[in-house]
Amino acid sequence: DQQVKQNSPSLSVQEGRISILNCDYTNSMFDYFLWYKKYPAEGPTFLISISSIKDKNEDGRFTVFLNKSAKHLSLHIVPSQPGDSAVYFCAATKTSYDKVIFGPGTSLSVIP
Amino acid sequence: KAGVTQTPRYLIKTRGQQVTLSCSPISGHRSVSWYQQTPGQGLQFLFEYFSETQRNKGNFPGRFSGRQFSNSRSEMNVSTLELGDSALYLCASTIIGAPGANVLTFGAGSRLTVL
Numbered sequence: 394d395q396q397v398k399q400n401s402p403s404l405s406v407q408e409g410r411i412s413i414l415n416c417d418y419t420n421s422m423f424d425y426f427l428w429y430k431k432y433p434a435e436g437p438t439f440l441i442s443i444s445s446i447k448d449k450n451e452d453g454r455f456t457v458f459l460n461k462s463a464k465h466l467s468l469h470i471v472p473s474q475p476g477d478s479a480v481y482f483c484a485a486t487k488t489s490y491d492k493v494i495f496g497p498g499t500s501l502s503v504i505p
Numbered sequence: 506k507a508g509v510t511q512t513p514r515y516l517i518k519t520r521g522q523q524v525t526l527s528c529s530p531i532s533g534h535r536s537v538s539w540y541q542q543t544p545g546q547g548l549q550f551l552f553e554y555f556s557e558t559q560r561n562k563g564n565f566p567g568r569f570s571g572r573q574f575s576n577s578r579s580e581m582n583v584s585t586l587e588l589g590d591s592a593l594y595l596c597a598s599t600i601i602g603a604p605g606a607n608v609l610t611f612g613a614g615s616r617l618t619v620l
């Protein structure tokens with residue numbers, strides 16, 4: 394039973410345009426959400442997070458939106474750059490001391 | 506400061522053998538989590554250790570085990586290897602109790618190939 398879903402395995406975007414990566418979750422107890430980016434032959438690196446008490450968090454070119462009623466979050470990257478090409482994982486957890494559950498990932502290609 | 510260190514980076518084993526992977530967390534980080542990454546499955550949670558105790562466990566068979574030492578270093582072991590165990594095994598550490606406690610810092614992983 395996959396509690397965190399990323400239904401788009403891949404996404405291609407032109408450089409300078411917006412990239413929107415989507416994530417859905419099934420467990421209403423999740424209260425903290427994170428996005429990680431992974432390059433080949435490297436471990437995932439933390440990108441941005443959001444608490445369930447917020448509906449938006451912004452950090453430079455990256456913005457995460459949370460819609461609790463729809464159990465949906467999205468990551469917006471504006472403007473997209475070729476260096477953003479990577480696999481993006483959505484993750485969720487219930488408490489500060491619980492395990493972090495990851496989605497299957499979305500491979501983003503930013504075309505110059 | 507040094508990041509999360511995983512050894513070995515690459516290894517090849519044959520079916521039926523066992524393997525031990527090692528993880529040294531960031532200094533001061535007391536929680537270590539292990540994940541298995543396979544194509545299409547994302548990162549599957551194996552287990553998490555804190556203060557030498559397994560605190561969370563994923564849905565993997567008993568062939569997968571782990572432990573944590575007093576210096577927070579952790580090892581995971583897979584016995585009776587199967588072809589399906591071929592994967593990237595990732596270790597991550599985090600400070601417990603600090604803001605952003607769920608922000609895991611990952612190592613580069615150990616790539617296991619089972620022949």
